Amino acid sequence: MKHLLTVAAFVAATSAFAEGQTHRVAVHVDENDPQVMNMALNNVQNVRNYYDSQGDTVVIELVAYGPGLNMFVEGKSPVADRISAMSLEMGDSLTFAACGNTLRGMSKKAGHDVALMSEAVVTPSGVVRLIELQENGYAYVRP
Template identity: 30%
Template sequence: MKVVLHIDSDKERRLRLTLNNMKNLLAAVEGRPVEGVVVVNGPGAQQVTASMDMELSELVTRLAGQGIVFFVCKNSLAQFDIAPEVLHPAFKVTRAGILKLVELQRDGYAYVKP
């Protein structure tokens, strides 16, 4: 199963919902393989720094440990003046969040925007 979850909101509850959706998916598939990706762009980029809520930070770390890959849009980082060095360590910078979403969907990932 291949799935990409998308968040573009600066609302913490949206980030929490998205991460919990991924956590719940992993639990529901009962060990079947999941290629999971989370793509953050737009105002959502403001939420994924190392200073994010501790509970959310720990959830990102746990999900990354389970093979979930996290991307944040380089354009959004520039728009909100966020240095890549201050991101949560699980996040990789992608050239453009929209391009990453299109590529993943082209490659068969189901798109979910909680």
């Protein structure tokens, strides 16, 4: 009986491995620096490529707030083309979260609504979103 339990445990572990794991990663951008933005996007692509090569999947959420929100501002983002391409390539496994607090502040300062790229989804608070993601098992990366 002990042998059968060992075999059953091995088969269950092997099956889980064969199906691959799902990893969750939160990437944080809070600087209006094209190098930091590009590094964050490089991290996203490299993580995706690595887990794909392992037969695993990865769900990534890039959260931008403060000066980093410029990453998502329509007509102003220095990485707009990369965001659009990566969004198309990675689909639902990549989310771009924009801080609503920062967006309201930017709009107030500009005297009009600041438009974000269509790929960005507004979340009430970027900091709170990062906390929620980590509480839900996401690994945290800050380039």
